[in-house]
Amino acid sequence: MTKKGVLLVVSGPSGAGKGTVIRDAMERDKSFYYSVSATTRAPRAGEIDRVNYHFVTRERFEEFIRDGAVVEHTEYSQNYYGTLRSETEGKCDDGFNVILEIEVDGASQIKKKFPEAVSVMILPPDFKTLENRLRSRGTNTEEDIKRRLDRAREEMKFYGDYDYLIVNYDNEVRAAADELISIVKCEHMRTLRNPDFPAEFFNLNNN
Ligand code: 5GP
Numbered sequence: 001m002t003k004k005g006v007l008l009v010v011s012g013p014s015g016a017g018k019g020t021v022i023r024d025a026m027e028r029d030k031s032f033y034y035s036v037s038a039t040t041r042a043p044r045a046g047e048i049d050r051v052n053y054h055f056v057t058r059e060r061f062e063e064f065i066r067d068g069a070v071v072e073h074t075e076y077s078q079n080y081y082g083t084l085r086s087e088t089e090g091k092c093d094d095g096f097n098v099i100l101e102i103e104v105d106g107a108s109q110i111k112k113k114f115p116e117a118v119s120v121m122i123l124p125p126d127f128k129t130l131e132n133r134l135r136s137r138g139t140n141t142e143e144d145i146k147r148r149l150d151r152a153r154e155e156m157k158f159y160g161d162y163d164y165l166i167v168n169y170d171n172e173v174r175a176a177a178d179e180l181i182s183i184v185k186c187e188h189m190r191t192l193r194n195p196d197f198p199a200e201f202f203n204l205n206n207n
Pocket of ligand 1: 011012013014037038041072073074076081082083084101102103104105106107
């Protein structure tokens with residue numbers, strides 16, 4: 001029997017380095033599946049439709065909401081973002097550890113719908129580092145940077161709602177990715193996630 005995968009919600013302010021940490025973990029651990037979200041924001045340089053996001057119009061996104069095609073959604077920096085039902089359904093049952101890289105509002109919607117989901121907040125070591133990272137990206141306007149920093153302050157209020165914290169220090173991506181992999185390993189060892197084990201141990205199902 002395939003063991004059910006973990007539904008893993010990963011949040012953190014824009015500039016925390018979530019994407020880099022997740023990519024590093026996924027390169028080394030093939031049990032992860034990355035849920036590709038839908039968004040109405042424009043692609044950044046180098047971003048590919050259906051790889052980074054499903055880039056859609058506002059009209060299309062509003063159709064998704066009406067049709068129940070998104071399991072959670074929010075508005076962030078004046079754009080819609082949402083997790084597509086088609087990206088998550090069945091993947092955990094197939095044994096994949098499904099990563100939802102989403103912000104705090106979406107994370108709380110997921111926790112309500114799927115209480116067994118595990119939530120991780122990835123943070124830079126301090127606020128100044130966050131600001132430096134956003135500026136060095138060079139892909140955001142000054143106004144956008146300010147909006148993202150304000151949003152980061154707001155997101156920190158939800159810190160206590162998360163199950164785990166990972167601090168992503170500069171030049172320590174591998175260490176942060178190792179922590180993400182460890183969290184999933186530990187979650188798989190929970191007795192709650194292995195309810196049939198006592199029966200298997202005594203071979204009760206084969207009699
Ligand atoms: P960015 O524009 O930097 O790619 O993403 C902005 C924020 O939206 C990030 O915090 C990212 O994690 C979040 N985000 C991306 N996809 C989703 C989603 O499907 N749902 C929600 N709620 N947030 C998302």
